[in-house]
Amino acid sequence: AQSVTQLDSQVPVFEEAPVELRCNYSSSVSVYLFWYVQYPNQGLQLLLKYLSGSTLVKGINGFEAEFNKSQTSFHLRKPSVHISDTAEYFCAVTAGANNLFFGTGTRLTVIP
């Protein structure tokens, strides 16, 4: 089975500052990796995904993530955050099976 660890439960950052949300995964097989965002009282929205190919993946809202196989990481980054980026972010992994394994989430709070 696969698992995901999101090391930071909360990340406060000032508006227009860069941010990195960390994600490490565990798997004995090749995986697909995802980042989802969840705004208050809403469902999960896909930010970006890594399936294969280039290890740098660009997503919506200016976010990007880099797949690092040797470090089993898939950290999410944004060079300049906005107030509207305040939300819960979930990293997820699957080996292509029937289910996604999610981390416990990182709450990003952008401070004006």
Add this chain to the structure above:
Amino acid sequence: GAGVSQSPRYKVAKRGQDVALRCDPISGHVSLFWYQQALGQGPEFLTYFQNEAQLDKSGLPSDRFFAERPEGSVSTLKIQRTQQEDSAVYLCASTSGQGHSGNTIYFGEGSWLTVV
């Protein structure tokens, strides 16, 4: 509708009561998933349908949980004799492909269940 629709959005049930949660996936989507998200946690897999076939129910926590998708579109998650530990958000998701094989999964807004 354009997205995955779930109802009710909010449900308060007395302990021991049965509840039914409905999911309307995106039209034409083959795969449908149910996840349970406890407060402060990430979603956890419950069950997976491909059309009307329930191919994986390994995540259902007990035999009080039952899901169906009889015509391959709308799905219902039923919880019998609810317990306080069942309090969570129940998320439904769908995709046009099979399983989680790289396809974009679309999530609904969830059904918030509180058992008192």
